[in-house]
Amino acid sequence: LAKTTQPISMDSYEGQEVNITCSHNNIATNDYITWYQQFPSQGPRFIIQGYKTKVTNEVASLFIPADRKSSTLSLPRVSLSDTAVYYCLVGEVVLNFGNEKLTFGTGTRLTIIP
Amino acid sequence: DSGVTQTPKHLITATGQRVTLRCSPRSGDLSVYWYQQSLDQGLQFLIQYYNGEERAKGNILERFSAQQFPDLHSELNLSSLELGDSALYFCASSVGREGHDEQYFGPGTRLTVT
Numbered sequence: 300l301a302k303t304t305q306p307i308s309m310d311s312y313e314g315q316e317v318n319i320t321c322s323h324n325n326i327a328t329n330d331y332i333t334w335y336q337q338f339p340s341q342g343p344r345f346i347i348q349g350y351k352t353k354v355t356n357e358v359a360s361l362f363i364p365a366d367r368k369s370s371t372l373s374l375p376r377v378s379l380s381d382t383a384v385y386y387c388l389v390g391e392v393v394l395n396f397g398n399e400k401l402t403f404g405t406g407t408r409l410t411i412i413p
Numbered sequence: 414d415s416g417v418t419q420t421p422k423h424l425i426t427a428t429g430q431r432v433t434l435r436c437s438p439r440s441g442d443l444s445v446y447w448y449q450q451s452l453d454q455g456l457q458f459l460i461q462y463y464n465g466e467e468r469a470k471g472n473i474l475e476r477f478s479a480q481q482f483p484d485l486h487s488e489l490n491l492s493s494l495e496l497g498d499s500a501l502y503f504c505a506s507s508v509g510r511e512g513h514d515e516q517y518f519g520p521g522t523r524l525t526v527t
Contacts, residue, residue, distance in 0.1 A: 331513035342415065342503045342518025343456070386456060390513035403456040 303387050308408040317374045319407050321387030324368050332370045333388040382411045417519035419504050425525045431492040434522045438485055438506030445487040447479055451500035463510040494526045
């Protein structure tokens with residue numbers, strides 16, 4: 300399984316750029332990297348997904364180096380409402396059996412300070 | 414609102430009992446995923462169904478079972494409940510069958526076993 304490792308927690312001030320890194324040393328060739336955001340007592344919500352290099356959408360950027368053993372979620376100019384837990388998800392596909400194992404990271408609790 | 418509905422919202426039951434959690438996916442989504450989230454275990458993938466068939470299995474106990482019906486709603490059955498089964502149970506859905514597809518999470522069912 301592609302085990303993932305993230306920092307347990309991070310603090311940042313409003314208006315700053317926040318970068319959260321996820322390590323996934325055993326990532327497989329067919330795996331995508333997906334990040335989710337979760338507020339207390341709510342289901343996770345999709346933020347961004349990538350396979351390699353850089354992906355950007357209206358809320359975040361995702362940087363993936365050439366070896367794909369890590370990825371960095373970048374949140375520009377955070378606000379108090381970005382306080383949440385951020386999960387890195389790596390999907391592993393076992394092609395022979397079509398059996399996909401999904402591995403969520405432990406999550407990073409991001410706290411934005413006014 | 415993700416479009417995924419889960420019932421009930423809260424469930425309190427005693428050890429040894431059996432419960433059924435229900436999930437209705439977003440309209441048009443064929444995949445349903447079940448996750449367990451407890452305080453000390455993070456977000457754990459349990460099982461995935463795609464168009465009525467089991468597609469992937471994660472850390473699902475033998476006391477737990479699930480199914481997806483022809484109308485695509487899904488039920489997660491938990492039996493011989495133990496105190497350690499107390500957790501938030503999330504259902505998610507996606508259009509395709511690949512785990513890396515964007516998943517839309519429901520609000521969750523909070524199960525308390527006493």
